[in-house]
Amino acid sequence: MSIIAASIVDAVSVYAQVSDPTPEAPPLADKIMEFVRYATWLAILSGTVSIVFAGGKFAWEKWSGGAMQSPKMVAGAMIGGVVATSAGTIMNTVLTI
Template sequence: MSLLSTVDQFRILSDTVLAQVGNPTPEAPPPADTRLRLLRYAVWLAMLGGILAVFYALGRFVRERTATDPVSPNTLIIGITGFIVFIAGMVVNGAIP
């Protein structure tokens, strides 16, 4: 028996063994459902916080504009951050199965 024929026999044997293994169905680990539920709640809270931050910044912007004071940069930062948090929440919400 030569080395090549031994390698070929091993390859054929390994193909036969691998062909007999079934495809297991994936299942989530037991605590995954609880974690996903908590993640969904966190995403919704983040989105709600983002919306509230945008409305707060808009209200503050209107109040500062009607008082003829210059608009503070903090108002713009709050509004932009709230918008970014809301968009990130939407992205994560779309990624959760």
């Protein structure tokens, strides 16, 4: 019986050490954050360019009397922008469940 009790005490002490680790940055964390900043910058730039392009195309279609396809482009760019800017919030919500 004492062997079982000793095993339980050992398991509890190991669990107590594992359950409260000290946080530490992973290796290359600064490079990963630099990449994330560049990706964020690229997403914002591409969203801005797509909205400007779609607005110009909308004006051209309105002026020339062509088929109106650009409102879908503007809506798609805006929805993409909302998803891109809220990606951090979405990932925090998904990962904390």
